[in-house]
Amino acid sequence: MEDKIATESDTEVAPGLGVLGSEGLHEFVRYFVASLIALLVDAGLLVLLTSVVGVPYLWSGAIAFLAGLATVYLLSVRWVFSKRTMNDMKVEAIVFAVIGVVGLGINELVLYGLTGVLGFHYGLAKVASVGLVFFWNFGARKYLLFRGAAK
Numbered sequence: 001m002e003d004k005i006a007t008e009s010d011t012e013v014a015p016g017l018g019v020l021g022s023e024g025l026h027e028f029v030r031y032f033v034a035s036l037i038a039l040l041v042d043a044g045l046l047v048l049l050t051s052v053v054g055v056p057y058l059w060s061g062a063i064a065f066l067a068g069l070a071t072v073y074l075l076s077v078r079w080v081f082s083k084r085t086m087n088d089m090k091v092e093a094i095v096f097a098v099i100g101v102v103g104l105g106i107n108e109l110v111l112y113g114l115t116g117v118l119g120f121h122y123g124l125a126k127v128a129s130v131g132l133v134f135f136w137n138f139g140a141r142k143y144l145l146f147r148g149a150a151k
Contacts, residue, residue: 027081027146031138034075042068043126050122057122061111062104069100072137081146092145099140103133 042064049060073096077084086092107129114125 030080038068038072
C-alpha cells in the first residue's frame with residue numbers, strides 16, 4: 001500500500017468573522033472597539049487635565065472629547081467602515097466633525113446637568129454620557145458617511 005502525502009489539513013479552519021452576521025454588524029463591533037480606544041484617550045485626558053493639571057472640567061471635557069474625536073475618525077476611515085458616501089475627504093472630515101460636535105454638545109449637557117446641577121462626580125457624569133454619544137455618533141456617521149459605495 002502506498003503512503004499518501006497529506007496535502008489538505010484534516011482539521012477545520014476556525015470560522016472567520018463572516019459567520020457572525022452582516023457587514024453592518026461587523027462595522028458596529030469595529031466601531032465599538034474604535035470607540036473604546038477613543039474613550040480611553042478622552043477619559044484619560046479628562047482625568048489628566050482636570051485632576052492633575054487643574055483645568056476646569058467643562059474645558060477639559062471639551063479638549064478630551066476632541067482628542068477622542070480625532071482618534072475615532074482615524075480608526076473609522078482606516079479600519080471600521082468599508083464603504084463611504086463621499087469622495088472628498090475634506091468634506092467627509094467636516095461632516096464627521098459636525099456629527100462629533102453634536103456629540104460634544106450631548107456630552108457637555110450631560111456633564112453640566114449631572115455635575116454642575118445635580119452634584120455628581122464628573123467621572124460618573126462621563127459614564128452616563130458615553131452611551132448616548134456612542135449611539136448618536138455611530139448612527140449618524142453610518143447613515144451620513146459610511147453607507148455608500150464611493151471609495
